[in-house]
Amino acid sequence: MPVIETKNLTYTYPGGTKPSISDVSIKIKKGEFALITGPSGCGKTTLCRCFNGLIPHFYQGELKGEIKVTGLNILENPIYEMAKHVGLVFQNPENQLFALSVEKDVAFGLENLGVPREEIRKRVNWTLNLTGIYDLRERAPHELSGGQQQRVAIASILAMQPEVMVLDEPTSFLDPLSAKKIFKVIYELNKKLGITVVLVEHRLDLTARYADHIIVMDDGKVVLDGEPREILSSEEARLIGIGIPKATRLYHILKKDGVKLSNTVPLSSDEMANLLKEALKVHD
Amino acid sequence: MSVFDGLKFRRVYSPIHNLDPRIKFIYVLAIFVIAIIFWELIPLIVLFIIQIPFVVLAGVKREWLRSMRGGAFLASIIFVTNFVVAYFAGRGLAESLENAIALTLRFIVLIESFSIFFLTTSPDHLGLALEQTGMPYEFCFAFTTAVRFVPVLAEEAQTIMDAQKARGLELERGNFLKRIRNYIPILIPLIVSAIRRSLELAEAMESRAWGATKKRTNLYVLKIHKNDFFLIVITIGILATAIFIRLYVPIPSLNQLLKGIF
Amino acid sequence: MIEVEDVYFRYPNGVEALKGVSLTIKNGEFVAIMGQNGAGKTTLVKHFNGLLKPTKGRVLVDEAETTKVSVATLARKVGFVFQNPDHQLFCETAEEEIAFALKNFGFKETIIKRRVQWALNLLGLTQYKKISPFMLSGGERKRVALASVLAWNPKILILDEPTIGQDYQQKEKLRQFILQMKTQRKTVIIVTHDVEFVAECNPRVVLMREGKIVADGEAKEILTNEEVLTQASIVPPQIAQIFMQMPSLQLPKNIIDVYEAREILLKMLRSDAK
Numbered sequence: 001m002p003v004i005e006t007k008n009l010t011y012t013y014p015g016g017t018k019p020s021i022s023d024v025s026i027k028i029k030k031g032e033f034a035l036i037t038g039p040s041g042c043g044k045t046t047l048c049r050c051f052n053g054l055i056p057h058f059y060q061g062e063l064k065g066e067i068k069v070t071g072l073n074i075l076e077n078p079i080y081e082m083a084k085h086v087g088l089v090f091q092n093p094e095n096q097l098f099a100l101s102v103e104k105d106v107a108f109g110l111e112n113l114g115v116p117r118e119e120i121r122k123r124v125n126w127t128l129n130l131t132g133i134y135d136l137r138e139r140a141p142h143e144l145s146g147g148q149q150q151r152v153a154i155a156s157i158l159a160m161q162p163e164v165m166v167l168d169e170p171t172s173f174l175d176p177l178s179a180k181k182i183f184k185v186i187y188e189l190n191k192k193l194g195i196t197v198v199l200v201e202h203r204l205d206l207t208a209r210y211a212d213h214i215i216v217m218d219d220g221k222v223v224l225d226g227e228p229r230e231i232l233s234s235e236e237a238r239l240i241g242i243g244i245p246k247a248t249r250l251y252h253i254l255k256k257d258g259v260k261l262s263n264t265v266p267l268s269s270d271e272m273a274n275l276l277k278e279a280l281k282v283h284d
Numbered sequence: 285m286s287v288f289d290g291l292k293f294r295r296v297y298s299p300i301h302n303l304d305p306r307i308k309f310i311y312v313l314a315i316f317v318i319a320i321i322f323w324e325l326i327p328l329i330v331l332f333i334i335q336i337p338f339v340v341l342a343g344v345k346r347e348w349l350r351s352m353r354g355g356a357f358l359a360s361i362i363f364v365t366n367f368v369v370a371y372f373a374g375r376g377l378a379e380s381l382e383n384a385i386a387l388t389l390r391f392i393v394l395i396e397s398f399s400i401f402f403l404t405t406s407p408d409h410l411g412l413a414l415e416q417t418g419m420p421y422e423f424c425f426a427f428t429t430a431v432r433f434v435p436v437l438a439e440e441a442q443t444i445m446d447a448q449k450a451r452g453l454e455l456e457r458g459n460f461l462k463r464i465r466n467y468i469p470i471l472i473p474l475i476v477s478a479i480r481r482s483l484e485l486a487e488a489m490e491s492r493a494w495g496a497t498k499k500r501t502n503l504y505v506l507k508i509h510k511n512d513f514f515l516i517v518i519t520i521g522i523l524a525t526a527i528f529i530r531l532y533v534p535i536p537s538l539n540q541l542l543k544g545i546f
Numbered sequence: 547m548i549e550v551e552d553v554y555f556r557y558p559n560g561v562e563a564l565k566g567v568s569l570t571i572k573n574g575e576f577v578a579i580m581g582q583n584g585a586g587k588t589t590l591v592k593h594f595n596g597l598l599k600p601t602k603g604r605v606l607v608d609e610a611e612t613t614k615v616s617v618a619t620l621a622r623k624v625g626f627v628f629q630n631p632d633h634q635l636f637c638e639t640a641e642e643e644i645a646f647a648l649k650n651f652g653f654k655e656t657i658i659k660r661r662v663q664w665a666l667n668l669l670g671l672t673q674y675k676k677i678s679p680f681m682l683s684g685g686e687r688k689r690v691a692l693a694s695v696l697a698w699n700p701k702i703l704i705l706d707e708p709t710i711g712q713d714y715q716q717k718e719k720l721r722q723f724i725l726q727m728k729t730q731r732k733t734v735i736i737v738t739h740d741v742e743f744v745a746e747c748n749p750r751v752v753l754m755r756e757g758k759i760v761a762d763g764e765a766k767e768i769l770t771n772e773e774v775l776t777q778a779s780i781v782p783p784q785i786a787q788i789f790m791q792m793p794s795l796q797l798p799k800n801i802i803d804v805y806e807a808r809e810i811l812l813k814m815l816r817s818d819a820k
Binding site: 038039040041091145146147169172173174175176177178180202205241242243245246247249250253254259268269270272273276277279280282 | 582583584683684685710711712713714715716717718739740741742779780781783784785787788791792794795804805807808811812814815
């Protein structure tokens with residue numbers, strides 16, 4: 001059974017003249033690492049807001065079609081109920097930390113749910129260790145770098161032990177090295193804990209290698225949906241102008257030139273280097 | 285920037301910082317009451333001196349001196365007016381002087397105790413104390429969030445100012461009205477961004493189960509420790525002694541005392 | 547021309563953001579200042595239009611020392627576009643927004659009109675001239691902010707993190723725009739940590755770390771130098787990474803462009819097939 005399933009989902013913001021997403025039908029399986037991408041304004045963020053009921057409960061507006069997340073109909077469940085199952089991490093780390101210390105922030109969701117104190121303490125420590133920020137637990141948010149702040153935001157969602165984690169461009173304010181580390185944390189959570197990850201990203205060069213599933217949106221619609229290697233090789237993807245990783249581009253250019261390379265499309269520099277080594281029969 | 289640096293809270297540990305804010309507040313109130321019931325110089329000097337160990341223990345000497353300096357202007361006004369009024373009312377020079385010093389010192393003692401409280405209580409703790417004294421959670425949350433975002437907004441205001449200066453805005457140019465108008469290009473982006481920020485904050489709060497239950501729990505809880513108990517005893521001791529002296533012991537003025545010696 | 551001579555800068559809170567930076571940027575150069583967040587990139591470029599003045603050392607713009615000229619005077623020469631357009635947009639229409647700086651600089655009404663038209667046109671914003679910038683999308687707001695600086699035609703243009711939050715197509719447009727500026731002999735300075743973008747533009751790269759310059763040179767030299775990149779916590783561009791992982795092939799090291807990579811690999815693969 002899919003963890004997220006939408007059927008003909010169409011949504012218009014209050015006062016909007018045209019729908020921000022229209023006719024979106026997708027399925028995301030349990031344990032998957034799904035990547036949603038597409039040009040700015042294509043409706044990615046709007047779709048994310050539907051996953052925990054911010055749309056329509058917080059934003060109002062008109063939602064048509066069906067959407068079920070972890071088996072729950074978002075229309076029938078308030079946001080705080082959905083929050084136990086689906087965690088959202090936003091783009092700007094600064095605006096999702098409210099408390100004056102890291103551990104207090106991580107505890108925030110559990111406090112809201114009325115979890116007993118001893119249990120909160122246990123889960124907070126577990127989460128801090130898992131995300132590698134235990135040493136920062138007493139720091140104030142303004143004493144942290146952007147990368148550390150985003151880790152805190154991820155930890156504060158993780159503490160609520162959701163089945164699905166949705167991250168909306170979580171690294172766009174970070175430098176590439178911090179971004180790389182964040183993606184690694186996310187990937188480990190996906191693999192170790194089996195949390196379903198839905199990641200919205202432009203930077204495919206850093207993320208494509210982790211994905212099991214890519215959904216490409218354009219102008220409010222899903223235009224491509226499938227296996228990453230296939231999607232990133234398609235002519236459509238190139239025409240829409242999503243940032244195809246350079247390693248993948250190089251592979252296709254060489255293929256076009258008639259070079260014999262294995263048929264597994266590379267998504268990262270490592271994979272591409274290995275393909276080339278294979279073709280040139282060298283071993284490093 | 286530097287003006288706002290003072291608003292950045294920092295976690296510090298000291299026996300005084302670790303005290304329960306509620307007890308500290310009771311202590312401040314007690315000092316407040318004592319300072320009000322005495323108008324003689326000698327007990328006020330004593331009151332001023334017995335608080336100094338707190339400042340030393342908390343390790344906030346420099347900050348404390350700064351806040352005392354902040355009160356200096358008001359203190360000198362209090363001194364001058366009291367002296368002038370008493371002197372022209374026909375009380376002797378020495379007596380007027382002593383009276384004015386006593387009233388100024390009363391004011392200084394009040395600043396002293398309040399600054400000890402605020403310098404050694406993290407906003408975090410204060411929010412918690414408010415919460416545990418039955419203040420509605422929404423209010424406490426608003427308080428701590430405001431403290432959290434003051435440095436952020438200050439920085440943002442600076443960036444906006446830079447951005448507009450880079451487009452040729454000169455804040456210091458023109459007459460008074462023009463100068464006020466010069467701030468519009470700074471205020472509008474600041475307000476718009478604050479609104480945008482609050483919307484994002486609301487979204488993030490909702491996503492973390494804000495309002496799920498009326499019985500919210502808390503990671504931290506304030507408990508009365510040994511030191512807090514100490515402070516209670518000290519407070520009661522000082523208060524009781526002060527009341528006893530006020531009621532039964534005649535207090536000589538410094539003038540009389542000096543005359544007695546020489 | 548910008549000359550930075552052994553500049554130190556300390557913020558009022560005591561943080562030392564620049565620790566002895568020397569740099570010369572000639573007219574018509576295209577420079578990318580790179581490094582991790584907090585390396586001092588933005589602090590450095592804020593010295594170029596006098597927003598910050600050195601604690602020690604000096605900065606000269608066209609031979610005038612920045613401490614002796616007002617920001618407003620320097621700004622005529624040095625246009626600075628901030629990272630977040632929302633930190634500067636405040637007018638009711640895009641047109642007024644672009645006219646704001648021109649009015650501050652005391653241009654004549656007729657010239658202002660012409661310049662606004664020109665800037666709107668250059669960045670493809672003409673259809674939005676009567677629309678409030680707040681109603682526009684993020685990418686469009688960024689363009690309005692850029693237009694509002696370009697309008698007075700500064701000879702030096704500084705762009706702080708121009709690619710943050712931009713999608714692939716928007717970045718491509720930005721690249722085209724910068725190239726256009728270059729052909730007009732404008733000096734363009736970008737502050738960025740977007741390696742792939744820099745790899746595509748191939749400018750001069752100045753690499754910073756903890757308030758100091760650690761490397762300065764052509765993009766394809768700097769972005770393929772593993773040692774300095776690690777120092778500055780920068781991830782090499784993907785093409786460079788591929789080449790770095792095949793050391794035994796003795797490939798040329800300074801390759802960051804897809805098509806250059808193709809040429810080299812094709813030669814190798816074909817000679818191999820024979």
